[in-house]
Amino acid sequence: MRPGLAASRRFSVAPMMDWTDSHCRVLHRLLTRHGLLFTEMVNSGAIVHGDAERHLRFDAVEHPIALQVGGSNPAELAEAARIASGFGYDEINLNVGCPSDRVQSGKFGACLMAEPELVAECVRAMRGATDMPVTVKCRIGIDDQDIEESLDRFADAMVEAGVAALYVHARKAWLQGLSPKENRTIPPLDYPRVYRLRQRLSPLSMMINGGIETLDQAEAHLAQMDGVMLGRAAYHNPMLMAEVDARIFGDDRPVPDLAAIMATMAEYAEGQLGRGVRLNGIARHMLGLANGRPGARIFRQIMSVDACRPQAGPEVFMRALAAVEDRAEAV
Incomplete structure (x- = not known):
């Protein structure tokens, strides 16, 4: 063990x-x-x-x-x-x-x-x-x-x-x-x-x-x-x-915020795409990351629709993040 x-x-x-x-x-x-x-x-x-x-x-x-x-x-x-x-x-x-x-x-x-x-x-x-x-x-x-x-x-x-x-x-x-x-x-x-x-x-x-x-x-x-x-x-x-x-x-060390998570997953996706994985196979697990935030609906839409497009790449993740950050600034 x-x-x-x-x-x-x-x-x-x-x-x-x-x-x-x-x-x-x-x-x-x-x-x-x-x-x-x-x-x-x-x-x-x-x-x-x-x-x-x-x-x-x-x-x-x-x-x-x-x-x-x-x-x-x-x-x-x-x-x-x-x-x-x-x-x-x-x-x-x-x-x-x-x-x-x-x-x-x-x-x-x-x-x-x-x-x-x-x-x-x-x-x-x-x-x-x-x-x-x-x-x-x-x-x-x-x-x-x-x-x-x-x-x-x-x-x-x-x-x-x-x-x-x-x-x-x-x-x-x-x-x-x-x-x-x-x-x-x-x-x-x-x-x-x-x-x-x-x-x-x-x-x-x-x-x-x-x-x-x-x-x-x-x-x-x-x-x-x-x-x-x-x-x-x-x-x-x-x-x-x-x-x-x-x-x-009881571990109070900070965990990544949404921006850091999206950046790390974009880097991970870049490597997986090189192995033949499609972006939506990763993005589908991330749809709930913005729940409760302004712009969450747009975030989910980008992650679920745009990630399925041919040739979709990690930039989709950063575009979804930007939609949430833009809404947060507008509130």
Whole structure:
């Protein structure tokens, strides 16, 4: 374990499919030096049988970073963990929380909450293949499970398998009848159930996820938990993370302001364009940077429309910044 990894889990950004790619994580790292960043979920089969370099490479500035994998075949997950070890990740996390139909059809994600013994076997196999800490992200239950008995049984199996930490989304997942989007909002949140689990299993490191929108809420959870995980709130309003280091980690060093962030991302984009990346692949993660400022709508328009134009370059970022600065001066 890298020095400070356990501390970095005090604040993490959730793995989000199609969102938390390497470009997104480079941006987020500008805003928090200490928080733990997660990859999108990667299917273990894609790592073992596909282009591992494409799926696993990341920029060194992204540390500390956790790789999230999905799968249910212990041998395949072990091989995926072995391969991932060579890329230098700080942690490897097994997804036992995603409720999508595509994930269920592959027998991984939230449906594995019904098979704690299999998940435990997967954790043991991964631990045997890597020196990285092996963690699990799960729900409090699925469908009609009793969240007292079934969650305890699942978590106990993870402890017995030697899991390094648990990330618990404080909602059930309904595998039939609700879409993945609905599963993020409709099943009621039950934070006290996660608190009880953490108290029972202490000193196992346990982080809470689900419905956390502000740093005030995050700090309240930290009175009960070892860490908090934010997803869409952090993605859509990334400047929220500008206060994380001071409020969550006690690091009062200044973080870059909007102008410095835009300049750094423009420089980053210049290098990525030379590798064949299109500007909108980077710009799409930056749309919320100006939220709450005069000119934010124009900023988003430039970043979302102009960045898609053929031959668009980093000057788009500076033009978007200028629109915000001009509006600020006019106020």
